[in-house]
Amino acid sequence: MVADRFFGRTALPEYGPMAPSEEELHLFGDLTNAKLLDIGCGSGHSLQYMSQRNTAELWGIDLSSKQIDAAKTVLKDCPLPGRLFESPMEHNPGLPTDYFDIVYSIYALGWSTDLNKTLANIYKYLKQGGTFIFSWEHPLFSRVKNIDGVLTFQQSYHEEGPYDHEAWHQPAIMQQFRISTYINALINHGFMIEKIVEDISISEEDIKRDANRWYSIDKAKSLPTTLIIKSKKL
Numbered sequence: 723m724v725a726d727r728f729f730g731r732t733a734l735p736e737y738g739p740m741a742p743s744e745e746e747l748h749l750f751g752d753l754t755n756a757k758l759l760d761i762g763c764g765s766g767h768s769l770q771y772m773s774q775r776n777t778a779e780l781w782g783i784d785l786s787s788k789q790i791d792a793a794k795t796v797l798k799d800c801p802l803p804g805r806l807f808e809s810p811m812e813h814n815p816g817l818p819t820d821y822f823d824i825v826y827s828i829y830a831l832g833w834s835t836d837l838n839k840t841l842a843n844i845y846k847y848l849k850q851g852g853t854f855i856f857s858w859e860h861p862l863f864s865r866v867k868n869i870d871g872v873l874t875f876q877q878s879y880h881e882e883g884p885y886d887h888e889a890w891h892q893p894a895i896m897q898q899f900r901i902s903t904y905i906n907a908l909i910n911h912g913f914m915i916e917k918i919v920e921d922i923s924i925s926e927e928d929i930k931r932d933a934n935r936w937y938s939i940d941k942a943k944s945l946p947t948t949l950i951i952k953s954k955k956l
């Protein structure tokens with residue numbers, strides 16, 4: 723129903739609105755001959771970006787048939803091996819285990835209905851020493867609203883679980899967690915945290931955009947828009 727909103731948005735090299743991009747952060751490093759898996763691959767634009775980095779295989783998984791169809795079209799001129807699966811990320815639809823050098827997820831993990839099942843799957847897909855990188859809306863950003871220039875908590879930071887994200891103007895149920903919950907879940911599943919990014923990076927384009935949008939510059943100047951975590955399978 724909301725698949726069209728995702729076409730080519732929030733895709734690498736961007737990690738999220740007003741977040742520093744991969745061109746600035748270089749979290750992925752050298753990808754020569756790497757096998758990659760994109761969780762919540764959407765329209766395939768992140769995979770397309772990765773196809774230009776000497777990678778060996780590109781795989782993706784997404785819940786939406788519309789998104790998988792879009793990704794097939796976006797990736798049609800990309801000759802690299804790999805497969806796209808239409809499946810919820812909480813289930814393994816037949817992905818190989820102990821196989822991938824990198825698993826990543828750009829603005830999709832918060833849609834997972836079961837963070838623990840999703841992380842357990844990701845851990846299994848990765849080779850030992852493999853990297854997991856994800857970005858999602860920062861938990862402070864989603865709980866605070868800019869009301870006439872005053873930043874106001876709409877919801878307690880301590881409150882976790884499903885919520886209907888108001889920026890969508892239609893039902894859009896996502897999961898909200900504290901930063902410690904993400905970090906502890908990763909640790910419990912056997913990951914080592916390598917880097918956490920909460921910086922903002924405001925472009926000329928952002929400055930020209932509507933100041934009243936959800937991702938407003940005023941709000942971003944006080945709160946991180948995006949949480950990015952890089953971790954490693956021990």
Ligand SMILES: C[S@@+](CC[C@H](N)C(=O)[O-])C[C@H]1O[C@@H](n2cnc3c(N)ncnc32)[C@H](O)[C@@H]1O
Nearest residue numbers: 733762763764768784785786810811828830833
């Ligand atoms: C913001 S888009 C991601 C954009 C994408 N990562 C990219 O790089 O272009 C979020 C995606 O998550 C997918 N999604 C939502 N819930 C999911 C779930 N439980 N399992 C798998 N994919 C899911 C949606 O269909 C959507 O394509």
